[in-house]
Structures are given as structure tokens and as C-alpha cells.
Amino acid sequence: MSRLxxxxxxxxxxxxxxxxxxxxxxxxxxxxxxxxxINGPAxxxxxxxxxxxxxxxxxVVTDVSSEESTKEMAAAVIERWGRIDGLxxxxxxFQRPQITNGPIEEIPVDEWDRVMAVNxxxxxLCCRAVIGQMKEQKxxxxxxxxxxxxxxxxxILHYVASKGGVTAFTRxxxxxxxxxxxxxxSIAPGLTASDPDKDEAIYEGRVAARSIPRVEEPEDLVGAxxxxxxxxxxxxxxxxxxxxGGAVMH
Amino acid sequence: MAEGAKVVVADINGEGxxxxxxxxxxxxxxxxxVTVDVSDPGQTEAMVKATIDRFGRIDGLxxxxxxxxxxxxxxxxxxxxxxxxxxxxIAVNxxxxxLCCRAVLPHMKNRGYGxxxxxxxxxxxxxxxxISNYVASKGGVIGLTRxLAREAGxxxxxxxCIAPGLTASETEEMPxxxxxxxxxxxxIKRVEVPEDLVGAxxxxxxxxxxxxxxxxxxxxGxVAIN
Numbered sequence: 373m374s375r376l377x378x379x380x381x382x383x384x385x386x387x388x389x390x391x392x393x394x395x396x397x398x399x400x401x402x403x404x405x406x407x408x409x410i411n412g413p414a415x416x417x418x419x420x421x422x423x424x425x426x427x428x429x430x431x432v433v434t435d436v437s438s439e440e441s442t443k444e445m446a447a448a449v450i451e452r453w454g455r456i457d458g459l460x461x462x463x464x465x466f467q468r469p470q471i472t473n474g475p476i477e478e479i480p481v482d483e484w485d486r487v488m489a490v491n492x493x494x495x496x497l498c499c500r501a502v503i504g505q506m507k508e509q510k511x512x513x514x515x516x517x518x519x520x521x522x523x524x525x526x527x528i529l530h531y532v533a534s535k536g537g538v539t540a541f542t543r544x545x546x547x548x549x550x551x552x553x554x555x556x557x558s559i560a561p562g563l564t565a566s567d568p569d570k571d572e573a574i575y576e577g578r579v580a581a582r583s584i585p586r587v588e589e590p591e592d593l594v595g596a597x598x599x600x601x602x603x604x605x606x607x608x609x610x611x612x613x614x615x616x617g618g619a620v621m622h
Numbered sequence: 623m624a625e626g627a628k629v630v631v632a633d634i635n636g637e638g639x640x641x642x643x644x645x646x647x648x649x650x651x652x653x654x655x656v657t658v659d660v661s662d663p664g665q666t667e668a669m670v671k672a673t674i675d676r677f678g679r680i681d682g683l684x685x686x687x688x689x690x691x692x693x694x695x696x697x698x699x700x701x702x703x704x705x706x707x708x709x710x711x712i713a714v715n716x717x718x719x720x721l722c723c724r725a726v727l728p729h730m731k732n733r734g735y736g737x738x739x740x741x742x743x744x745x746x747x748x749x750x751x752x753i754s755n756y757v758a759s760k761g762g763v764i765g766l767t768r769x770l771a772r773e774a775g776x777x778x779x780x781x782x783c784i785a786p787g788l789t790a791s792e793t794e795e796m797p798x799x800x801x802x803x804x805x806x807x808x809x810i811k812r813v814e815v816p817e818d819l820v821g822a823x824x825x826x827x828x829x830x831x832x833x834x835x836x837x838x839x840x841x842x843g844x845v846a847i848n
Contacts, residue, residue: 546844550809555844583775583835595830604821609809609844618775618835621768622848 374402375602380453381513382406382445384436384498385463387414389566390517393590394460394597399427401598406449408434408498409463436463436494439501446501456505458513458601461495461538466531467567473528484530491534492541499545503554512554515600516542518612520562523620535560539612546610555609557600562616564588583618592617625824628652630673633687634659652677660687660718663725670725680729682737682827685719685763689756690791697752708755715759719766723781727774736779739826740767742838744787747846760785764838771836780835782826787842789814809844818843 381398385391387409395405399422407429409415415431422429432448435441449456465471465487472479495516506512519535521527539558546556565575565587575587596615599605614622629646633639636657646653654676658669673680689711696707719740730736743760750757764783771781790801790813801813819841825831840848 543847546847547809550811550844553810555810583772584778584780584833585776588833592833595825595828595832596834599821599825599830602821604825605841606821607810607814607818607843608822608839608841610847611839611841612848613834613839614837615834617833618771618780618837621771621836622838 374400375598375604376458377402379403379457379513379601380406380449380455381458381460381601382408382449382456382498382502383460383462384408384434384494386460387411387418390561390564390590390593391460391462392418393594394462395429396422396425397591397594397598398458398601399425399429401602403458403601404428404430404453406430406432406445406452408432408436408445410435434463436461436498437489439497442494442497442501445498446505450505455509456502457509457511458515459498459502460597460601461498461514461516463490463494464517464534465490471528471531476529479530487530487534488537491531492537495538495541499556503549506549506554507552510552512549512552513601513605514545514549514554514556515597516556516558518542518558518560520560520614520616520620522560523614523622542612543610550609553606555600555605557605557609558612559593559596559600560612560614560616560620560622561593562588562614562619564590564593566590578619581619582616586617588617624649624651625828626651627682627827628654628677630654630656630669630676632656632658632660632669660685660722661713663721666718666721666725669722670729674729679733680726681735683722683726683739684823684827685722685738685740687718688715688741688759699752700754703754711755712759712762715756716762716766719763723766723770727779730779731774731777734778736774736777737827737831738770738774738779738781739823740764740781740783742767742783742785744785744840744842744846746785747840747848767838768836775835778832780826780831782831782835783838784819784822784826785838785840785842785846785848786819787814787840787845789816789819791816804845807845808842812843814841814843 386395386407407415412433419429419431434445631639639655643653643655
């Protein structure tokens with residue numbers, strides 16, 4: 373038997389990069405996976421990839437910063453499979469050059485708002501949309517994607533602040549949800565080579581600070597994701613697992 | 623064992639080790655019992671030699687042996703804690719993992735792969751009073767984990783910590799009420815049992831955690847937070 377047999381798991385931002393790796397990894401362990409992504413064709417493509425490999429998947433076009441959209445996401449998953457066992461809050465606004473990496477006075481205020489809307493309000497809205505179903509089931513697994521930058525304080529002020537919020541949010545929601553056997557934990561990755569179009573040098577630049585000196589790949593995170601989505605982590609909640617090759621230590 | 627590993631059960635209580643090893647073998651697995659005092663360098667070296675003789679390799683080490691809170695433990699404020707109690711706990715709980723790591727590392731480095739798990743404690747994150755020796759020993763284990771992770775990462779060796787809450791591991795020695803005192807603080811309100819920790823240990827022993835090192839995860843039903 374596989375570790376996620378029969379579990380219904382939503383992966384936001386599942387259409388590419390780290391989210392895609394999680395979606396494929398969960399499906400391989402027997403989960404039914406909803407790929408919730410603002411990019412419909414990308415979500416469809418990952419769902420098709422899972423289907424071709426013999427798994428079950430559903431693509432749902434979702435804007436995690438819209439309450440209505442997250443409610444529709446939850447409703448679509450319940451309509452298809454009748455339950456929600458897991459939610460991975462992976463969707464985030466990060467890609468350069470869209471995001472400003474500069475001193476505070478150069479970060480446009482509307483960009484701060486947009487980063488918070490997707491990276492912090494997004495997980496809030498997604499959890500809000502699924503938690504009723506999980507409480508009814510008396511079971512659920514929520515995994516939020518934070519960032520190693522929360523611990524290193526390294527660059528991109530608004531992005532790091534949003535991820536710090538995710539870690540704090542994880543802790544409070546965990547304390548509030550234990551009575552329903554809902555665990556809430558975070559994974560904090562290092563800079564991961566999730567965008568093949570990006571300059572290799574950006575990823576290579578992080579290698580020297582790591583205990584395990586190599587570029588981080590999306591696949592490096594999948595094992596931790598499976599662990600936190602499986603029954604193996606049922607007594608672990610409110611915690612943040614740093615998976616970054618041993619750059620920061622938490 | 624249920625996941626297919628060959629297991630060396632190393633314990634100062636030789637009889638306890640033999641019983642556990644026999645249980646593994648009865649379940650169709652392979653196990654070796656070794657009597658070892660982890661605070662004695664000669665004995666940790668002998669443990670490693672016995673393992674290599676039997677299985678030819680060492681992939682994983684769980685530094686679990688410790689003088690726990692419950693066992694003949696003196697509860698006292700720092701100024702009243704007997705100095706020999708401090709030394710005794712540090713010798714087993716901190717020097718022990720150091721000696722065991724020291725003994726296995728040459729083999730793991732030669733093979734370019736290895737998985738080390740140290741057992742810390744939620745008490746380190748909480749600063750639990752009147753057991754300063756125990757809490758300091760477990761904080762030391764987290765420090766050892768971090769430094770060793772940086773030293774050994776290039777050799778493909780990961781080093782991580784699991785920090786449990788108070789776990790009902792000696793139910794024959796302690797009344798159930800002892801464990802139940804911790805329940806109200808937890809997000810998941812029940813007594814912690816040894817099986818709650820097994821999934822995390824399997825994760826850290828498997829290739830699923832090959833890019834995770836130097837980290838500590840608390841498994842206590844959501845009391846302490848890290």
C-alpha cells in the first residue's frame with residue numbers, strides 16, 4: 373500500500389515548479405490530486421500528466437487571493453471526490469523580475485500589497501475554504517510553504533515578511549485545529565531551481581552556504597511533503613521543517 | 623524493521639536488547655543485539671565493529687539512549703542540583719551521541735552516505751525547570767546536530783533531530799496519570815506514545831530526507847513550537 377492511498381489533496385500553484393513536483397509525488401503515492409493554479413493550461417497539463425501515469429487528478433483554475441475563487445476550488449474538489457484530506461498552500465508570488473529585490477524605499481507599495489495578497493492572504497483564504505470539510509471529517513493535513521529566508525533574513529523584504537507570516541499562521545492554526553486531528557505544518561525550502569528559464573548562476577550562488585553543496589531541485593522537497601500529508605506525521609503540528617541542504621538551521 | 627532495515631539494537635541492558643532483537647527476528651527481520659554503554663568510547667567502538675562484522679556496513683545511527691527524566695532523576699533547582707548528577711546526565715545524553723557519531727562517521731564517510739538522527743527533547747524549547755542537566759544535554763544535542771551537519775554534508779551524510787514530548791514509553795514503571803498531565807497543553811489532546819515518533823524517524827532514515835540536514839523537528843502534539 374502506498375502512503376497516500378485514497379487521500380484527496382489540493383496543491384495550490386500546482387501547475388509548475390515546486391507545486392508540480394509535489395502534485396506528481398503525491399499522485400505517485402496514491403493520492404487524488406487537485407491542481408489549483410491561476411494558470412489554467414498549466415494546471416490541465418499537470419493533471420493530464422498524472423492521468424497518463426494512471427493516477428487521478430483534477431485541474432481547477434484558482435486565484436488564491438480571491439475568497440470566491442478559493443470557495444469554488446473547495447466546492448469543485450468536494451463535488452468530484454466528496455472529501456478533502458490535504459491542502460498544500462504552495463502558490464506564491466515570487467518570480468523575478470516581477471518582484472523588486474531592493475531597499476525598502478524602492479519597493480512599490482502596491483507590490484507589497486500584491487505579495488501579501490497572494491502569499492499570506494492566499495493561505496488564509498484556502499485554509500478558510502477547506503477547514504469546515506476537514507472538521508467534519510475530523511481529520512486533515514495542511515502544509516504551508518514558507519521559506520528558509522525567514523531564518524536567514526536574506527533579501528526581498530516583502531516576500532520574506534509574507535513567508536514569516538506563513539510560519540506564524542501555521543503555529544496559530546495548528547493550536548486551534550488539533551481537536552479535529554487536523555495538523556498544520558510548514559516546509560521552508562531554500563532557493564530551488566524551479567524555473568528552467570532562469571539563469572543557472574542565481575541557483576549556483578546559494579550552493580556555498582549549504583552543508584550539502586549543490587543546487588536544490590523541486591524533487592528535494594517531495595519527501596517532506598509526503599511525510600506531512602501522510603498518517604506518519606499525525607502527532608506533529610505547528611512545526612516548520614527547513615529543507616535547504618543545511619544552509620540555515622532551525 | 624517493518625520497512626526492511628537490518629537493525630542493531632544497542633543497549634546497556636543486554637537482556638532488553640536481546641528481547642527486542644528476537645522480536646525483530648520473529649517478525650521476519652534481521653537484527654543484532656549489542657550491549658553498549660554509550661558513554662564509554664571503547665564500547666561504542668566495539669558496537670561499530672560488531673555491526674561491520676555482521677552486516678558489513680552502517681547506513682544509519684539513531685542516538686536515542688539517554689538518562690530520561692523519569693529514571694532515577696533528581697528534580698532540583700540549579701543551585702541544589704548535585705554536581706555528579708549534572709556529570710552523569712551529560713556523560714550519557716551528550717557525550718554518548720558524540721562518541722557514537724565519532725565511531726560511525728569514518729564508515730559513513732568512506733561510503734559517501736549516511737543518516738544520523740539524534741533524539742533531543744521538547745523541554746529544550748520550553749526551558750522546563752528543575753531538570754537543567756537534562757535540558758542542557760538535549761540543547762547540546764541540537765548543537766552537535768548542527769555542527770556535524772555542516773561537517774558531514776559534503777560526504778552525503780545528513781544529521782537531524784527529533785524532539786519528542788513526554789512519551790508513555792515506560793508504562794510499567796509510571797502511572798498513566800503521569801503522562802496525562804501533559805495532555806491539556808497539547809493541540810492534539812492525548813497521551814504521546816512511542817509509535818507517534820516512528821514515521822519521522824523512517825523519514826529521516828530514508829532517502830526522502832537526503833537534502834534536509836541540521837534541522838530539529840518537534841513531535842509532541844503541538845505544545846512546543848519550532
